[in-house]
Amino acid sequence: MSCQTLPHEQHMDHQQEMMKTDGELRIVAFLCNWCSYTGADKAGSNQLPVPPEVSVIRVMCSGRVEPTLILEAFQKGADGVMVLACHPGDCHYKQGNLRAFCRAELLERLIPQLGINPARFCFDYVSAAEAEKFSQLTGDFTEQVRRLSIPVT
Numbered sequence: 001m002s003c004q005t006l007p008h009e010q011h012m013d014h015q016q017e018m019m020k021t022d023g024e025l026r027i028v029a030f031l032c033n034w035c036s037y038t039g040a041d042k043a044g045s046n047q048l049p050v051p052p053e054v055s056v057i058r059v060m061c062s063g064r065v066e067p068t069l070i071l072e073a074f075q076k077g078a079d080g081v082m083v084l085a086c087h088p089g090d091c092h093y094k095q096g097n098l099r100a101f102c103r104a105e106l107l108e109r110l111i112p113q114l115g116i117n118p119a120r121f122c123f124d125y126v127s128a129a130e131a132e133k134f135s136q137l138t139g140d141f142t143e144q145v146r147r148l149s150i151p152v153t
């Protein structure tokens, strides 16, 4: 049976199961189209290292990333979630990144209540010109999440 033929809830369980059993680290990165995504693109063009564990989701503005999307990513098995935005004052939609910053602060306080270490969440600013920062941030965050994911013996 293919995933498309499963009823919605079964499909979700199936997805979660698939995401949890292969042992790979998964980082979901929501990138603003106008800044961070372009920075990520430049990192690729410049052959800067970006961990393969990072899965990019391109959004038009960091302000479009609702907290429920972040929580859903964790629920579906993400080991870490990043939201990368335009620098303050550079948002193409005026205050989207400010909204995203406020939500990030809220989430950092909320997710420990859900049993998620807040170090598994990252909000930061990456401009279109900051390919090196993108490479550095994704590398550092992936390593941080990897350390958190090592079972305690």
Ligand code: FES
Binding pocket: 032, 033, 034, 035, 060, 061, 062, 063, 085, 086, 090, 091, 092, 093, 094, 096, 097
């Ligand atoms: S357009 Fe980039 S954060 Fe709003």
